[in-house]
Amino acid sequence: MEKAFVECVPNYSEGRRKEVIEAIVEPFKNRQGVYLFDYRADEDHNRLVVSLVGDPDSLQEAIIESAKIAQSHIDMNNHKGAHPRIGAVDVIPFTPISGITMEECVELARGFGRRYHEATGIPVYYYEDAALKPDRKKLEVIRKGQYEALKDEAVSNPERQPDVGGPALHPTAGATVIGARKFLVAFNVNLGTxxxxxxxxxxxxxxxxxxxxxxxxxxxxxxxxxxxxxxxxNLVDYEKNSLYRVLETIRMEAKRYGVPVVETEIYGMIPAGAILDSAAYYMQVADFDPQQVIELRLLKLMGEGLK
Amino acid sequence: MEKAFVECVPNYSEGRRKEVIEAIVEPFKNRQGVYLFDYRADEDHNRLVVSLVGDPDSLQEAIIESAKIAQSHIDMNNHKGAHPRIGAVDVIPFTPISGITMEECVELARGFGRRYHEATGIPVYYYEDAALKPDRKKLEVIRKGQYEALKDEAVSNPERQPDVGGPALHPTAGATVIGARKFLVAFNVNLGTxxxxxxxxxxxxxxxxxxxxxxxxxxxxxxxxxxxxxxxxNLVDYEKNSLYRVLETIRMEAKRYGVPVVETEIYGMIPAGAILDSAAYYMQVADFDPQQVIELRLLKLMGEGLK
Structure with a gap:
């Protein structure tokens, strides 16, 4: 059976205290089934963003361990930072990478939310594809007024109650927004004008x-x-709006002004499928199977071996 | 440290006896560090071609184990088949995939040749990039006259002596050609005429x-x-002669005849680098790093974890 790989990018409300940041990411290091791609703390935002890929079970365990550490060090009543937030562990989005559908990823996020609440006592809101109410699809709707407003409104306004736990937020850790979403590709096109x-x-x-x-x-x-x-x-669904289609549309429009496309930038990570799709278009490859790519085949076989 | 991955495609002179074929590939199954991509037996050629990817140490061990099994079942004096061959284990080419240079792969092939000869008593010729003599770069030069002619000439003609062992070939298993070469990409362009x-x-x-x-x-x-x-x-060096450059040259030439490129085919496996290179060209991506591709990054981290 093919092993599932999921990306998860938990955001924590701590971007200044180095020893706390290191303690929070410690559970992601040298752990079977969890691959720490990157972590970046921003002092102005007072926020830590961690990029992980791994198998769903190992990831969930590691994130709960890390959340408990964050919870023990962060008090939202003293937290200040430029980035909107409602909790010590602010957002936990899951993204399907391979061997798992979006529907399965939604189930994963919802199951994780219940498990997370049990382990930490922190109430949970579900967002994006995992949202239980249509208006909660958008993070900004859930986070409106931030921790300071939400801690009162969660209790006083039934519209703003958490999906799991509550109605009161956790007294120091606030609440956490958990969800499932597609991979977001940052793609820039530079024009010669x-x-x-x-x-x-x-x-x-x-x-x-x-x-x-x-x-x-x-x-x-x-x-x-x-x-x-x-x-x-930002391409929020690179399968429906392929890079090549967006790029060629821009090229076509730029022609009207006599302006060329000079170069493009892919900023940060990108799934192999997004590149293969565009390569197959330009090269007119018929019936191309991603499993023809040695490295993708190897990754699949290695994943099966680990299971 | 980055883990090295190597492809190896050993060819055996057995394409008919199912139980022998299965015995030969058995050492490649469920073995740590060895990934069996494919194996195909051809009855007319009376030949078995196995595609493996893995770390150099695990691969070498598994191939020697498999070669001993082939050696015990195949007698070249009774072997008939349409494909040229000089031994029970006819050819063992190593190809760098990631984390290993061609120079290191040549060292690997030569070291393996000595180890292989010690373990099996089968003499070895080195070919392609691992050749010790320029004219032995080409397989057809080494294989000239096939097993039937070589078994005499190896002894009588110093020009045809094996590089390791010999001069007499192994009485039943003949000799084996071992080498290092770049990955060969099969690429077809179909024209509308x-x-x-x-x-x-x-x-x-x-x-x-x-x-x-x-x-x-x-x-x-x-x-x-x-x-x-x-x-x-066949693109025998896709790094020097990129797919896109060859394709666009064909497109340009076809225009002279008013003929369009209808579609292309990538036949069999292809390294990720060959696709990324062409995608970056067509999409004009500046400074693209293959480690921005999630799956390639994951593969690298998984490899490091295994070491």
Whole structure:
């Protein structure tokens, strides 16, 4: 049987105390089935973002262990930081990578939420694909007013009660938002002009909020050092809105202004499927199977061996 | 430290007796560090081709175990088959996949050759990048006259002596050719015409033997069922002659005849690097690092964990 791999990016409300940050990530190191890709603390945001990939069981165990450490060190009543937050462990999103569907990932997130609450006593809100109520799909709706407002409203307003536990938030750790979402690809297209209007117009043609592709967010920004402008995007569903389709649409629109695509940037991580899909398009490869890629086949066989 | 992964495709002179075939591949199953991708026996060729990926140490052990089984079942004096061969275990090529250079892979092949000879008593010839003499780079030079001629010439002609052991071949298992080579990518481009001359001409423009790309082999063939013709190629160094460069050259040449590229085929396995390279070209991605691909990063971290 194919082993499931899931990405999880827990966010903690601690970006300043080095020893606390190290204690929080310790459970992710040298642990069978858990691979720590990256962790970054931001002092202004006073926030820690951890990138993990692993098998669902090992990940869940490690995250609960880490959350207990965060809970013992962070008091939301004293926490200040530029980034919106409602809890010591603020958000825990799960993303399917391979061998697991989005539906299974939603079940995983909901099951984890119950287990997490039992282990820590921290109430849970479900968001994105794991949301139980349509308006809770959006993180900003759950986080409205942040910890300071939510600790009262969770009790006084039934609309704002947690999905698991509560109604009162945890007295020091607040609440945690847990969910399942698709992998978000950060993709930028740099154009050979200094005219910012061109990037802004093109961003408006491709993004969902102005009627473009349904799963693209985007803005136009100036790159003064480079003497270019950029269409800066998040692809929130790279399977429905492929990179190549978005790129070629931008190229086509830029032509109207006599502006070339100079280069593109893939910022941060990207799933292999997103690249293979575009490579197969440009190279016109018929019936390409990702399992023809040696490394992907090897990863699958190694995963099976571990099970 | 990064773990090394190597591909190895041993070829055995047995394609008919099912129980012998299964006995030969048994050492590759359920073995730590060895991943059996595929094995195919051909009755006409009377030959078994096994595709393995793994860490160098585990692979070497498993191959020696398997070779001893082949040696005990195959007598070259009774072997008949359409495919050229000089031994019960005919060829053992090693190919670097990740975390290992070609130079290291050559050392691996030569060290393995000595160890293999000690364990089995079978003499060894080194070929491709592991060749000790320039004319032995080519398999067909070593295999000239096949087992039947070589068993005499190895003794009578110093030019044909094995590199390790000998000069007499093993009385039943013959000799084995061991080497290191780059990964070979089978890449076909199908053209929208039934005129075979177009495919033949274009093949001659891109292949090394007619002065094209130095690491491309290719012929033109008719695809009668599809009503197309094909430029059928082996890219023997996909790093020096990228898929996109070969494809775009074919597209450019086909235009002269008003013929479109209808589709392409990647036949069999392909290393991730070969695809990423072409994807980055078409998408104009600046400074793309393969470690940005989640699955490749995961594979690297899993490899480190196993060490």
């Amino acid at each position: 200094t005219n910012l209007d061109v990037a802004k117009k093109i961003a408006s043609y491709v993004r969902a909020s102005s009627g473009g592709f349904c799963h693209v967010k985007g803005i136009g920004v100036a790159l003064e050092d480079k003497g270019m402008v950029q269409v800066s995007m | 039934t005129n075979l001359d177009v495919a033949k001409k274009i093949a001659s423009y891109v292949r090394a033997s007619s002065g094209g790309f130095c690491h491309v082999k290719g012929i033109g063939v008719a695809l009668e069922d599809k009503g197309m013709v094909q430029v059928s190629m």
